[in-house]
Every structure is written in structure tokens, then in C-alpha cells.
Amino acid sequence: MTTCSVCGAELTLHDDAEAGEILDCTTCGAELEVIETAPPVLERAPELEEDWGE
Amino acid sequence: MSVKIGILYSRVRTDEKMLLTELRERGHEVEKIDVRDAQFAIDEAGSVFADLDLVVDRCLATSRSVYATQFCAAYGVPIVNAAETATICADKVKTSLALEAAGVPTPATTVAFTEESALDAVEAFGYPCVLKPVVGSWGRLMAKIDSRNAAEAIFEHKATLGHYEHKVFYVQEFVEKPGRDIRVVAADGEPIAAMTRSSDHWLTNAAKGAETDAFDVGEEVAELVAAASDAVGGGLLGIDLMETGSPHDAETASGDDSPASYTVHEVNHTAEFTALDEAVDVDVPAAVVDWLELKAEAADAADAHLEVTV
Numbered sequence: 001m002t003t004c005s006v007c008g009a010e011l012t013l014h015d016d017a018e019a020g021e022i023l024d025c026t027t028c029g030a031e032l033e034v035i036e037t038a039p040p041v042l043e044r045a046p047e048l049e050e051d052w053g054e
Numbered sequence: 055m056s057v058k059i060g061i062l063y064s065r066v067r068t069d070e071k072m073l074l075t076e077l078r079e080r081g082h083e084v085e086k087i088d089v090r091d092a093q094f095a096i097d098e099a100g101s102v103f104a105d106l107d108l109v110v111d112r113c114l115a116t117s118r119s120v121y122a123t124q125f126c127a128a129y130g131v132p133i134v135n136a137a138e139t140a141t142i143c144a145d146k147v148k149t150s151l152a153l154e155a156a157g158v159p160t161p162a163t164t165v166a167f168t169e170e171s172a173l174d175a176v177e178a179f180g181y182p183c184v185l186k187p188v189v190g191s192w193g194r195l196m197a198k199i200d201s202r203n204a205a206e207a208i209f210e211h212k213a214t215l216g217h218y219e220h221k222v223f224y225v226q227e228f229v230e231k232p233g234r235d236i237r238v239v240a241a242d243g244e245p246i247a248a249m250t251r252s253s254d255h256w257l258t259n260a261a262k263g264a265e266t267d268a269f270d271v272g273e274e275v276a277e278l279v280a281a282a283s284d285a286v287g288g289g290l291l292g293i294d295l296m297e298t299g300s301p302h303d304a305e306t307a308s309g310d311d312s313p314a315s316y317t318v319h320e321v322n323h324t325a326e327f328t329a330l331d332e333a334v335d336v337d338v339p340a341a342v343v344d345w346l347e348l349k350a351e352a353a354d355a356a357d358a359h360l361e362v363t364v
Contacts, residue, residue, distance in 0.1 A: 016071075018070075019086065020064065022065060051190070051191075
């Protein structure tokens with residue numbers, strides 16, 4: 001269990017969560033990045049940059 | 055054979071997650087390397103690169119991908135895709151030149167460096183034509199130009215607001231594709247799987263919400279994919295084609311005298327395959343890992359050969 005860094009809502013990570021994965025907060029909709037998995041730490045995900053993508 | 059594979063990343067998409075799962079389930083050791091944390095000294099490799107049999111570039115940012123692969127090459131660390139491939143595929147101008155030089159059919163393209171010369175290029179193509187950023191993906195900043203007025207406005211915006219790369223005007227013929235394009239994911243030119251991407255919109259990227267369906271790779275497409283792969287230096291690639299003839303032509307055309315049935319408009323060096331995996335029966339991440347194992351074994355064999363001969 002951890003909290004959304006934007007709205008403070010409680011979130012539970014999936015068992016297979018990976019550092020670097022992006023999650024949507026189900027309460028506020030913010031994109032969050034998994035920084036650590038044990039214990040879980042979330043931060044607001046970086047904004048999309050121009051050269052991102054395949 | 056268990057190998058130690060480094061994954062260069064900055065965001066773990068579904069694609070990376072599937073790869074990580076597949077690698078771990080096969081007993082391989084995985085070193086996740088977040089390029090936002092990594093530092094790349096020009097004279098020596100950081101400790102994170104020690105003892106890796108192979109590094110896989112899955113950087114989300116093109117700029118990071120281009121530089122990180124060059125550092126790995128300089129360090130003598132085996133990496134896929136190769137720095138040369140990343141450098142070519144990251145830049146649409148370089149990709150177009152590579153495809154043209156290899157004789158791979160690709161849309162007619164003209165590059166201009168000023169608004170005035172770009173407008174002349176557009177007028178020469180006629181309307182509609184297409185303007186693309188030289189670096190970019192997911193269908194962003196693509197413009198279908200339907201009139202001179204639109205061209206003038208777009209060029210002024212790009213020249214005024216854009217990064218310097220937006221002052222390189224990449225103008226391309228508009229290809230009347232049949233509402234879809236084709237994505238083939240290939241490993242060193244060998245197709246793993248393919249899908250069509252269909253949309254009412256002129257852009258048919260999966261990232262734009264196009265519908266996907268499995269596509270059977272025929273001989274002609276397979277040959278073009280192999281040639282396009284060779285043209286950019288090989289590797290794990292997402293190769294995009296458009297049909298330029300009728301479906302009947304596409305199935306039957308062969309030989310130099312036949313009209314081209316396909317044109318290759320893009321080659322992606324950090325190909326996303328989630329949509330493809332959902333569209334086809336092939337286990338795409340498993341096939342990718344099959345290929346990674348071969349690359350790791352080949353790199354190991356080459357390293358052993360060097361040790362013996364030095």
C-alpha cells in the first residue's frame with residue numbers, strides 16, 4: 001500500500017510492478033511512476049517529451 | 055545457456071515488462087539500467103556494464119537511445135540494436151537515404167531548409183502532400199498539407215516555434231494507401247509477426263488508436279523487410295509498409311518489371327510490439343527473447359574468439 005503523490009489517495013501496486021512502470025491514480029487520474037517496489041514509492045510521472053516513442 | 059542481459063530503459067512500458075518477464079522466466083539474469091540515473095564517461099564503462107553478455111536498448115527517448123548505444127559500442131559492450139542502426143532509424147532523413155541507397159521502395163521525399171524552398175517542394179509534389187518532423191514518433195507533428203495556405207501557415211509555425219530540427223522540412227508524397235498500413239516486426243530481417251493498422255484517419259499508427267489485425271507476410275513483403283533491415287544495419291526492427299497497388303497486385307507482383315506494390319515508409323529501432331502481440335497468434339516477446347539469446351551466444355562466441363586470437 002502506498003499513496004498517490006498528487007492527491008494522497010491510497011494505492012496498491014500489483015505484485016509484478018516494476019520500477020519505471022507508469023500507473024494511473026484511480027482517484028485523480030494522475031500518471032505516476034513506480035520509483036521503488038519494496039517498499040512501494042510513487043512519484044508523478046515525467047511529462048511526455050518530444051522525442052519519446054518508437 | 056543462462057545469460058546476463060542489461061536493459062537500457064527510462065520507462066517500463068508493457069513491451070519492456072513482457073521482455074523482462076520472459077527473460078526471467080527462462081532463468082536469465084537481468085540488469086535494469088535506468089538511463090536517467092546512468093552516467094556515460096567517454097573513457098571507460100561504468101561498473102553497471104561489467105559482465106553483461108548483451109545490452110538491449112529500450113530507451114523511450116530517441117536522443118538517449120542514440121547516445122547510449124554509441125557509448126556501449128565504444129565500451130565494447132554488445133548491444134542491440136547497434137548504434138549505427140539507432141542513428142539511422144532515429145532520423146527520417148538518414149532512413150530515407152539508407153532505404154533509397156539500398157533500392158528499397160520508399161515514398162518520394164524532398165528535404166528543404168527554408169520556408170521558401172519547402173514551399174517550392176510542396177508545390178512540386180502537389181496537394182495533398184505530407185510534412186513530417188525528422189525526429190519524432192507516435193504520429194506526432196505529422197501534417198497532411200491540402201493547400202498552399204495550409205503549407206504557408208505550417209511552415210511559419212514550425213520556423214517560429216519549433217526546435218531547430220523543425221527547420222529541416224521533410225516533405226513527402228502522399229501515398230493513397232487503402233485505409234491501412236502494415237507493421238512487420240523483424241529480427242535481423244526475419245519477420246517475427248506482422249499486422250495491419252486500419253483507421254479512417256490518414257494516420258494509422260497504433261498509438262493513434264488504429265484497429266489492428268494479423269497480416270500474413272508474403273514473399274514480396276519478406277524480401278522488402280529483409281532489404282530494409284539490411285539498409286539500416288539490421289537488428290530488432292519495426293518496419294512499416296504501405297500498399298501502393300491493388301490487393302490483387304500486392305499478392306501477385308514479382309520481379310523487377312512489376313509495379314511496386316509496397317513502399318517502406320518507416321523503420322523503428324526501438325519497436326513497440328504490444329499491439330502486435332495482441333493482434334497475432336505468435337508469442338512476440340518469446341520470439342524476441344529467442345533472438346536475444348542467439349545474439350548473446352554470438353557475442354559470447356566472438357568474445358571467446360578474440361581471447362584466443364589476441
